[in-house]
Amino acid sequence: MSDQIIEVRGLTKKFKNIIAVNNLDLNVYRGDVFGFLGPNGAGKSTTIRMLLSLIKPTSGSIKIFGKSLKENREEILRKVGAIVEKPDFYLYLTAYKNLEILGKLSGADTSKNKIMEMLDIVGLSKRANSKVKTYSHGMKQRLGLAQALLHDPELIILDEPSTGLDPQGMKEIRELILYLSKTKNKTIFLSSHILREVELIASRMIIINKGSAQIEGTVEELLNKDKLTVTFELDKIDEAKLIIENSVWKEKLVTSSNRELSFELIHNEIPELNRFFIEKGFSVNSIIPVRSLEDFFLKITESNGK
Amino acid sequence: MILLIKIELLKIFRKWRTYIGFFAIGVLVIIIQTALYFTGEGYIKSLTRGFQESFIMVGNLFNGYLVANLVLNGLVIHIPFLIVLVGGDLLASEATAGTYRMLLTRPVSRLKVVSAKFIAGIIYVFLLIVWLAILSLGVSCLLFGTGELISFSGKLIIFSRDDVLWRFAGAYGFSILSMTTVFALSYFFSSLVENAIGPIVATMAVIIIFLILSAIPIDFLKDLSPYFFTTHMVHWASFFNDPVDYKEIIESAIVLFGHILALYCITAYLFIKKDILS
């Protein structure tokens, strides 16, 4: 069995004169939690809709499970579960009925036990017989996850799955995604604006902007490509400032405050600076890398915009 | 495919607006039956006034068959609106509600989806006309009994009692075909937009325009009128002529069926090619 679950080559979509997706390549492998990132209007939703055959590409190819999506659509979609943007349901039907209908269409086991089990997993079993029009946004989001998972797909495409959820809900989604990936060996294609969510759970990611791929790789690789902003919380902060002013670390200093000094460092400079402060007799109360994937993401997209 | 049709029927019949048509027909038929209960004899007298000077008439011309015929004449022109309430909603509502994203990411072909919805819509049309038949013919016969059917269409015709039911069957059957044409048009409009109001209004506008154009006594428009489906929709009434002009009925049936097929094919093509952006 091929390890490559999604293979996209030269994917392009034009809407009249607007190029929404421009010659995009991406690769998703079995077991990946693949982060699909980009600012608003970057072409993420368009790409996801093309992956799910909601939109037809202008050019390019999409292979899922090693098969052409164009020629094997039904066979492929039988193994794919998805949430596309805000999950919408038949509001005049109950959650149970919605799942039953959508599950039957996907060839899922739609026995009462199975549906109730799925609703229980997403925390909606007590509201199974309520019409979806009475659901909050967060509840619909959970129900969206339930319909994506009901038929036990191999590939799960999630477009902003945490939108509308409280922190506890977001945590539960993250844990579920990691469980699906690590324990059930599912492949997750995750699009999100909540970058910390991607950082915490994604194994690989791509950042797109204006329809084109900006960078693709493992999270670790991408983070190591750039410097971090590291904040040291110290005692005797004024003395520390003076020593830094007269040291090689002066050029690395970014900001200072009454309690902290922030430096732009690469990874292996962090312990070095830490040793410097300790040898100079300072107590280092904490070291906080401030720059994360969010900064990285913003930098990439801003630089491309210039 | 059967599963898809069942699902679509479930969706149709779980919406309250579907029952507007059944309710409206129920109310209207009851009102007409009540009015005829009090004034039906007078109606018969007005139809047979020319004979009353010279003839004695015995028997019951005011019966369930007459009531059913009058109901059919009165309602059939208005039923299209009840059809488009559902037809115009079938595709557009999925776009409005955003449920296309759920539905069309399932492992079923778009051709099956659009066909299943079409068939479910035709089933709705069928059930609505059957409901009309049950109320107007069935209930009327229970209330007013049966007998000969008197009809005035150009000339006065009285059908013997055993020569009536098959005519009603033909009339209702043809009405199903006529209303399916209306449904197909609204279904086509429904595929073009993301709001059900547009297809409803557009379909009724087309029907009204064609009816008006057909009625204007200008040669050019009269030459065009055989191409309007509305011209052919009314031939359900031909079953109440004697002799029945089967050639005319068959020709109109072919025209209507052709409209249905063409509208279905265009809708299916557009639906399959459509980018789902909602």
Next chain:
Amino acid sequence: MGGNMKKIIWICFLISYIISAQTKDPLKVINGVIEKFEKIRDYEVDVNIKIDFSMVKIPEMNAKYYFKQPDKVKIDSKGFAMLPKQSVNFSPAQYLRGDYTAIYVKSENENNRTYDVIKIIPNNDSSDVILSTLWIDQIQKVVKKVETTGKRSGTVNIEIEYENEKSILPKLVKFTFNAGNNSATPEANKNKEEPKEERPNFRRNAQMSGKVFVTYSNYKINKGIPDSFFEEKNNLPQK
């Protein structure tokens, strides 16, 4: 006065005697038919009605009707039936109601039969009938033909066929309606006090041109139909 005048008077007397000898008493002729008809106290008969009107299509109808002297009539039908009013009572007495003038017109030969032709004119303006003409078989003493003209109903020709020479009741009656002749009589249209829907209507009267064939079979004569039978609710003729 000379002999010439006397000759003229005798000639005139002779001519008037000859003429009077050839002019029959119309009432005597009619009463001869009535007397024969009164031998039938009551009867029931099956009728079949075929209507042939240009603007009307009605299937053949069957009914049963009952008659008892002098004018009791009852009609039974399983379904709808429409019968000319003149088909229910064959006694010429019906033409002699009210104030009328009867005129013996002539004796007419047709198909080796000789008929007395009598005209009856109602003197009452309110009567719908303007004129009735009867052809009475001199030997058989039955009405063979009637032509009636009414204000509203136009002209109706009735031709009656009998089973044999001894028959009093018909086996086939052919009605020919022609409403066009009289549908616009000034008298009819002047009656403005009538409700509008009651006034003669040109379009409706166009329906009234055509023929009706009424066939009579299975006569059961003088079986003693009680009066109460004619008082039952069912199937009284509609007005």
